[in-house]
Amino acid sequence: MPRLAGSSKLLRAMNESAALAHLLEPGMLTRADLRKLTALSTPTISEVLRRLTDAGLVNVVGYNSGRPGPNAEIYAANPDAAYAAAVSVRDIGASGAPSVVAALCDLTGAVRARIESRIDFLHTDPKTALVDVVAELRAEAGVPETRVSHVQLGVAGSYDGGAETIRHVDVPGFGRPGLVPEIAEALGTHVGVDNDVNLAAVAERRRGVGRDADGFALLWLGQEGLGLAIDIGGTLLRGARGGAGEIGYMPLYAPDSTHRKVDLQDLVGGAAILALGQDHGVPGRTPLEVVLAAAGDPAAAGEFFTHLADRIAVGLAAVIAVLDPSLVVLAGPVAQAGGQTLLAAVTGALRRAAPLESTVAVTTIDDDAVLLGALDAGLTAVREALIASIRDNQA
Amino acid sequence: MPRLAGSSKLLRAMNESAALAHLLEPGMLTRADLRKLTALSTPTISEVLRRLTDAGLVNVVGYNSGRPGPNAEIYAANPDAAYAAAVSVRDIGASGAPSVVAALCDLTGAVRARIESRIDFLHTDPKTALVDVVAELRAEAGVPETRVSHVQLGVAGSYDGGAETIRHVDVPGFGRPGLVPEIAEALGTHVGVDNDVNLAAVAERRRGVGRDADGFALLWLGQEGLGLAIDIGGTLLRGARGGAGEIGYMPLYAPDSTHRKVDLQDLVGGAAILALGQDHGVPGRTPLEVVLAAAGDPAAAGEFFTHLADRIAVGLAAVIAVLDPSLVVLAGPVAQAGGQTLLAAVTGALRRAAPLESTVAVTTIDDDAVLLGALDAGLTAVREALIASIRDNQA
């Protein structure tokens, strides 16, 4: 409900913004296409495109042939107009997995550089580490400093956007209040921070099974913890202090007061999966190995999956009762390892437990979902900043 | 992100919409006030106001005196430009409570007519009943038929806006597919339908404790069932098929399969409260009577409240883990009866059970919250329709 008011300058800004927005959602468009999309007249479209190309935001990328008349010019957003960087930070695990994965993409989303490294944040300051990583990305891609306008951070923890503070984070040094503004200051860019699970949901929305859903809940089954991301029509629900989806801490009801406290983490966390594997004679030293082994021999591990699915359904049933999502996505290493076998088991368990019917699916993203999601999030931030800057420069 | 494009006509429409919007949020404004609010120049404001008064949407309601210069004209939205009606429908209970409560308000929100009646929908067609009720409201308020542009319905059930069908509804006749469009056809107005709990949340947002929250979850403790409404920055979360917040069906985890299936309704529904009262020697034949009796004698009923609060906390903990709301509102007859005593007990129970900290509050709405919320929802619908109609008429 844009209760915006203004004069003709506002109109021009709006029209240019609209045109740029159409060119940004990857489309190579001719003037005629833009006319149909914006309902503006030919002279106006010409003027708008002239300004956008002058500003270096839009280029002619080809000519349309095969139809009567002169070859129409095809316009597209200039890939090099701005870049977005993404950094996914994990705690150094027992495995040799890298603790920092970073990438840099251009305005069209094409990845221009990618880095993996193993930084021990016990001995490295987060700020300098991040500045170095971004510099390395820029060097690898050959991109000048000023063109990187947004750096998106993904961490395993919840980000309180109001307080600009990361909470519930395991990686040393990242929980310090005031860190994020300092990083932004040091980098000279905007810095966005988000939960890794939320970013995986962003990737799922843009390129996964969530593409056409009007909303979905993504349950992340990680090596250690679990998390939930809530997508409502493309916007993520973050909660008051960024704590939405921290269902690992969800306490479970114990009918008898014999209760020692049990929460969902105790039920489907990494330790629980290990124990469950032992109970059912499934080999493996890490949760991931257990699930992989089980998935490799579904006939023998049927009961393992049934039990695991029942537990997952406990959490999902609560989520579904509260949110009624049209789609539930299972993601994270454990869910990927479980694959279709796990999916079938969870679907069955949910049908027994949950009142409402939601479709369940497994993620279709093979690559590092968190990193991809961070790139996507950073990219949309850059695009919106571009659109807004046009609006403001002219107004 | 208004990727709107257009010509100067769009500009005029936007400016008039903006001015009208400012005049609608109850403000009596002078031209100077509007100039500050919209940043438009004096001649433009004059022109806009001239058009709005010509269209009968805005009136001069007074003159500002006491300052040098001519007395400035004070403008306000014309209360009689449009009306909204609201109808709250319940099943006929054992008590003699009316099953239909309806009201009609003008554009400023002032209630012009109110009706309560006891309609047995076993023997009355919903459509004709509603048409009659609305006609009666119009007659009582002396309002011509054409000026009522929106009728908002509140029912105890979930409304699937996509299928235009009411689900999980107890009132006979209201579950029939196609009913809502028929009603709209018969009434000749737009018809909005929503869950009663959702509407109570709307009222809470506009005039209750949720006024300044950036989001809240409202737990409705009714005579029979319970429900949840989720407000995110003023928008209600409805879910895929309108089923969000149906937490009565939320299954509870049973560690051993020895337990039969238990859901939250079994724990804090009306029957459960009755039983809990009996266990603790609290008298009363209905859940409401039990809680009222307990609230009247807090010293004796301390344990009753502790137990009840523990059970409520089970559901709330799940909600909080999923949503992380900044505020949780307890509403509905049971919650109102429990008052501050119940609030204190729930706060304590949550502190023990829930991981995240959310403020808990009891509703501050004494009147029929569902009806008030329906009025509010209808009113905003009418206002947005007015604003949009200006946008379209001129474009």
Place this chain on the structure above:
DNA sequence: TAATTGTTAGCCGATTTGCCAATCACCTGA
């Protein structure tokens, strides 16, 4: 006298309509 209100006149900026030249695909006919 000074401040404030609201109107009028002239200007500016942006878009649209209408017109035109240029280009290219396709068809026809030699």
Place this chain on the structure above:
DNA sequence: TCAGGTGATTGGCAAATCGGCTAACAATTA
């Protein structure tokens, strides 16, 4: 097979229109 005509399409230019802004001004009240 090739030349030329036809028609659709592209993109530019000029005039007209529309809406808002600035500036000047008359009117009113403390």
